[in-house]
Amino acid sequence: MKNETYLSIVSAGVCIPIGTEIYSATAAIRSGLDHFRETHFRDTLNHPIIGSLLYDCQIWGPARLIALLNKVIDDSLANITINKENIVICLLLPEEERPGIYPQWLSMVTNTILPRFHKSSIALYRGKAGIGEALPFLQQILSEQSTNVALLVGCDSYFNAETIRYCTNTNRLLHSENSNGFIPGEGAASVVFTLTNNSKECVTILGFDTQLESAHILQTKLPLRVKGLSNAIEQACRHSDLLLHDTQFYISDANGETFYFKEIALAITRTLKEKVEHYPHYLIAKSVGETGAASSVIMLAILSEWMKHPEGPGNTGLIISSADGGERTAIILQYQEVK
Numbered sequence: 001m002k003n004e005t006y007l008s009i010v011s012a013g014v015c016i017p018i019g020t021e022i023y024s025a026t027a028a029i030r031s032g033l034d035h036f037r038e039t040h041f042r043d044t045l046n047h048p049i050i051g052s053l054l055y056d057c058q059i060w061g062p063a064r065l066i067a068l069l070n071k072v073i074d075d076s077l078a079n080i081t082i083n084k085e086n087i088v089i090c091l092l093l094p095e096e097e098r099p100g101i102y103p104q105w106l107s108m109v110t111n112t113i114l115p116r117f118h119k120s121s122i123a124l125y126r127g128k129a130g131i132g133e134a135l136p137f138l139q140q141i142l143s144e145q146s147t148n149v150a151l152l153v154g155c156d157s158y159f160n161a162e163t164i165r166y167c168t169n170t171n172r173l174l175h176s177e178n179s180n181g182f183i184p185g186e187g188a189a190s191v192v193f194t195l196t197n198n199s200k201e202c203v204t205i206l207g208f209d210t211q212l213e214s215a216h217i218l219q220t221k222l223p224l225r226v227k228g229l230s231n232a233i234e235q236a237c238r239h240s241d242l243l244l245h246d247t248q249f250y251i252s253d254a255n256g257e258t259f260y261f262k263e264i265a266l267a268i269t270r271t272l273k274e275k276v277e278h279y280p281h282y283l284i285a286k287s288v289g290e291t292g293a294a295s296s297v298i299m300l301a302i303l304s305e306w307m308k309h310p311e312g313p314g315n316t317g318l319i320i321s322s323a324d325g326g327e328r329t330a331i332i333l334q335y336q337e338v339k
Helices: 022-030 063-077 104-116 125-142 161-169 227-240 258-271 292-306
Strands: 006-015 036-042 047-053 086-091 122-125 150-157 187-196 203-212 248-254 282-283 316-322 328-334
Touching: 006 063, 006 125, 006 292, 022 150, 022 282, 022 292, 047 104, 063 086, 063 125, 063 150, 063 187, 086 104, 086 292, 086 316, 104 122, 122 125, 125 150, 125 187, 125 203, 125 292, 125 316, 125 328, 150 292, 187 292, 203 227, 227 258, 227 328, 258 316, 292 316, 292 328
Parallel strands: 086 122, 086 150, 248 282, 248 316
Antiparallel strands: 006 187, 006 203, 036 047, 150 187, 203 328, 316 328
16 A cells, blocks of 8 residues: 555445344345345236345435435444534435436425535435446545544435336336346445554555446447446556556455456456455345435445454455446455554
């Protein structure tokens, strides 16, 4: 690690179906647990759709997202003494154009959360693609010393009748007539960033990059060449002064659709210049389903705790986030224990 400052995670909070706080959720994911159950939604054959739902939360609509956001924000800031008005927050929410997501809902969520924080705070309605804009924004804000602490928060839910219907009709959802689909999920996560060097014991982002993949899942004409994801991984490694074989694992938000597994496998094969004996691929969706805008923040939050564990995945790893529209983000994380 160079003698520079990096985005470092100092605390985190999560609220997902397998754990409503960071320690229980991390333990459940480490154990390979899930909370998949039959929901009240039905597929085309009237069979119940399997989902990963926060069953104890009986609030719906924008109020549900607001409740989840407040929970993870409060958890992640529990030990932070800085006033909220001095903390910049970047809020990742579902895409405006997603069926079942209404602009007035997103405005309601944003207007409830952002006014409590620094005036430079922003909300991105881009789903999974939001992480590609959020990290440069937070790094710039902290570098300019507008604030000493920044907050990245993601929240999403696929449990909306119109969203479920759309995903079913487009063969994106896993159900009795489609085995090549994802399990709908929901959740929220929050990570607190500060700029540090390698003198502090925390999980640090050494490098990141976002590229656009023209051959994405929403089009059928272009062949899968994984140029965007491969370039994003190579650039993230270059920024971190590491090669991909210096990492011990990779984790992605691949949701169960074979397209993403093919793409990730090809990109790893192309960018892994030296053979490694063991290079595991962890899947956040294996435990929580498809969590959209929250997925990248959930991975960051879980790894900020998991990588510190004696039986963790490794000290250095790669995060891959892939949006349906072609945005591909690669993040190199490192945990360095200070002795």
